[in-house]
Amino acid sequence: MNRVWRSLLVLLLSFGWLAAVPTAAHADDSDDRVTDYKVVATFDASGTAAVQLDLSVDFGDTEGHGPYLVFPLRQEIAGDLDHWRMIDVQVGQVTSPSGADATLESEESDGNLVIRVGSEGRTFTGIQTYQVNYTVKGLIAARQATSGVDEVNWNALGDGWKIPVDRAEVTVVGPVDVTRTGCFSGSLYDTPCQSAHNGTAATFSAENLGDGSGMQVVAGFPAGTFTDVAPRYTKRYTVQNMFPANPYTISVTALLSVLGLGLLIKRTRRRDEVFVGLTPGVVPAPGQQATVGAADGDAPVAVAFTPPKEVRPGEAGTLLDNVADDRDVTATIVDLAVRNQIQITQTAPEEWTFIRRFNAEDQLADYEEELLERLFAGSNRVTTEDLRNESYAGMLTEVRGNLYRRVVDLQWYQANPSHVRAAAIGGGIALIVVGAGLGFLAGFLGWGLIGLAGVIVGVGVLARSNHFGRRTATGSAVLAQTKGFELYLTTAEADQIKFEEGIDVFSRYLPYAIVFGVAERWTKIFQELADQGRYTFNPYWYAGYGFAPRLDQLGSSLNSLGSTMSSSLQAATAATSGGSGFSGGGGFGGGGGGTW
Incomplete structure (x- = not known):
């Protein structure tokens, strides 16, 4: 059940990481750039990498607070829409050798870890350097069938950077000697870049990155080098697996809909x-006894x-x-x-x-x-x-x-027919909301389609709201x-x-x-x-x-x-419902935004 609620929270926060990313009008509207992006990642036998990232950020003449970084914590799997491949990231110490503000704030949102370096009250110009230390696990592809080796397969510089990166250098150090390397850059990671290896270290470099262009590094080690590196997966909730239309869900949804609509018709007929x-049409005379019963169909006219x-x-x-x-x-x-x-x-x-x-x-x-x-x-x-x-x-x-x-x-x-109709309308809306909510929750079990029954019956109640009196x-x-x-x-x-x-x-x-x-x-x-x-x-x-x-x-x-x-x-x-704009208090439309 805890996993269900965690997944529900993730879905509710969809696109929330966009709000967490600093976007004050600085970065997108200025000439900020990363002049040097240097990474040294040291992998142990368990596949955990200790990473040191050295950034040189040039703010130019425009004042800036600091950089922000987005680390993905989950990844799509080709051909598998039902699971995420998870990546574990833990951020450690962040410093600034140039003396810039290195205050760290972090937030997880929509499958990403977003960290912001700097403070609201402090800004800097020119080139500032930052060092970010973190650990990451989940980058190893063990014993690949095509290459026959254990691979460190890492997008060391992601394609989500919003500012240019002049040059990136990545060093991967393993527990044994590297046997082969590969390097690719660009928005589709399809442009070869420089790579080499010597002993336990592999080096990679590329230029003119950022602005949607990333860098993928691959280092091969003998099969069996890494232990305990089986991928960690979690359930991925999509419309297809939350609301599958199969013989079971369709049958149950149809049955519930028919039962609900049948009760509705019976209730309002x-x-x-x-x-x-x-x-019909005759009222008992004063003092005349008459039996009162329920109408049985429409009376003849x-x-x-x-x-x-x-x-x-x-x-x-x-x-x-x-x-x-x-x-x-x-x-x-x-x-x-x-x-x-x-x-x-x-x-x-x-x-x-x-x-x-x-x-x-x-x-x-x-x-x-x-x-x-x-x-x-x-x-x-x-x-x-x-x-x-x-x-x-x-x-x-x-x-x-x-x-x-x-x-x-x-x-x-x-009873007052307008009050009865209002209650019916409220009940119909409630059925739609409850049906949608239950369908969403049932979706975590693969039965989300049954919520459609509540929606259908709710719409039926709204359509027949005038027949409840x-x-x-x-x-x-x-x-x-x-x-x-x-x-x-x-x-x-x-x-x-x-x-x-x-x-x-x-x-x-x-x-x-x-x-x-x-x-x-x-x-x-x-x-x-x-x-x-x-x-x-x-x-x-x-x-x-x-x-x-x-x-x-x-x-x-x-x-x-x-x-x-x-x-x-x-x-x-x-x-009587409107006011003059000259009185203040706000008008129509609006909005705002910016970058960090």
Whole structure:
């Protein structure tokens, strides 16, 4: 388990060594260079090398703190994506013969040991010399099949140097005589460089290195020279081995996904209560006993020629899909206009004016009173442009919230559907996060793919978050009535319209048509009736722009009214959330950096 957490930490620190490397604007923007890079590495029979590195760093006229060195602690293995070959490095004494600051700081990050020489408060110019002593183990390739010898195979100067290195000299000293040598330089280590050997020592040299060009030295010793030099490997975690797609992981992931989605569908499939034994849409009479049970599938819908009794359009829209949306708010405003509480006047293609009227004979619900008070808080005359003012910030959210509370107060829901949906969304996000996290941890065991099941189910919960609300038996009965009336408005033709004495059926039912999304269809039917002389529209609640008394253009105008109101009210909310740049406190974008 400790290895798992160590590996997890390594993955979380990916690319972290880049942050540890000093990058203040000095080295990359100056002419700093290493004039001499001299290494003497003495190997004992166990393959451990005691290394002395002498650096001459020329800072020129630009002040610099000191050098930094990056030592790799692990290495990729050709053809093996599942393991790292490890290199053990221990840094010892660091000095500066020239008197520069030799304070040492080191940090391990992303498979590298990064050391920084120098201090923040001290800088130097010109040529400064440094001596770094360290030990390294893991550079021996024992008894190679192609060469037949034990090899010291070492990138003595790595290709990650960011400044030029004029000349590098490397000496390798072994416990017995060297039998052969090799030297290569360049970014791909494919350019031969000078090498020689004499007795137990091998020497190597190259020029014009650094800036991505390194130096590889190879010294051969008789097979068996080095003991206890078997490579040390650790697990290498990659996408391929953490999230392998094989018959086992795919089967388990598919099984978990199917089980999770099955439970989700079961949990969200028509969980509403109903009155058992009663026709859908029928509510028990006062004092009548009725058994309440769970709904078993969708109830049949019978056409209803009138809306549910005492059910307002916005309430019906919220009950229909568990959501109080912009369409329900628009329908509520139009309904208030039809009931002579508001006069709506369209003054331009996308501009409207609302004038407050007072119909004492009309009884308002609490949420309707609050909507009117909020809409006409400052004046009895309001335009859609006025709604962009900050004083209307949050109005849309408040109206929706009042509609949710209304359907709960009417005992149509067991709990506020907006709260239930928010909890479902939170649960879906949690499932995605937990699934991803568990998948990541399981990846250390090669089973990371199973975390995808949690992600899939979490996405499913988000997609069905609107289906977690549970209607009461009364709510289900009203829903059946609402769907019956919706069926009527969406299918009735002009010759099937049933008029009611003393009621302007067109205006009375128009807000419901808005809720059901068939306002344009409804207005076209009545335009057809008007053309036949069977209906006369008395626009007492709406003064139209452009369509005059023609109804077939009113539907699209009302749709525009809803979107314009929503846009204006959202703009009012946005106006309260920003600040001026002249007040300070930060702006957009930014960043910074530099070198050591």
